[in-house]
Amino acid sequence: MYHLLKGLYQHLTRKDEFSVLILGLDGAGKTTFLEKIKTLFSDTPGLAPDKIGPTVGQNMGKITLPSTVLQFWDLGGQTSLRALWPRYYDECHAVAFVVDATDRDRLHEAWEVFDSVFSAPQILGVPLLLLANKQDHPESVSVEEIRESYDTWAAQHARDEAQREEDALDANERTPVAPQTGQRSASLEVIGMSAIEGTGVRAAVDWLFLRVQNSRRRETH
């Protein structure tokens, strides 16, 4: 009887666990975001922004929400460390991609890296959230401008890809190209955030929480 009740209790109180990857260029604010999540959603406050240095490797943070545990993986964004990201793709249920909205000069680099995540086969069907960070800064680009910048980049990228395909194919063998980037970018969610001040952080976690529940990868649990 005890085992039966214990089993029933465990079943009723069971929490699904989901992994969320936090990606983005170095200096985008990924670790600051993770530490703010810890402060807002757990009993142990995260590190203060002035105690955070560049990430060489990974940071992890776990938060408990109704019937769900979200496990966040914050990976180093420096060029040499990005090659490690795909090792995490198979296990993740959602991706939060952080962009430094104050750094206009690096937006194209951010889109190139974002696109490489976007088009990884393991990420297909995984909820992807774009976070326009550092909105507290007077120089920051607005959410609308970030979206526009990405859409412009993605459209150009799709045209370049189509042109490359056309150049490579013999005229008789041409098939229409359907660039994945363009298709997915139409439904891309962008949230403005200040990881330092905390604005937008709850909205980001709420979005991820809702989306992982419906994620295709849920079935693999």
Ligand SMILES: Nc1nc2c(ncn2[C@@H]2O[C@H](COP(=O)(O)OP(=O)(O)OP(=O)(O)O)[C@@H](O)[C@H]2O)c(=O)[nH]1
């Ligand atoms: N103004 C402002 N600065 C921020 C914000 N978030 C992060 N920063 C600053 O941006 C710098 C980089 O932040 P990190 O969180 O270390 O960036 P990261 O993406 O983890 O960088 P890597 O670990 O190198 O990949 C730090 O000086 C932060 O204080 C924000 O919301 N607003």
Ligand SMILES: [Mg+2]
């Ligand atoms: Mg970091």
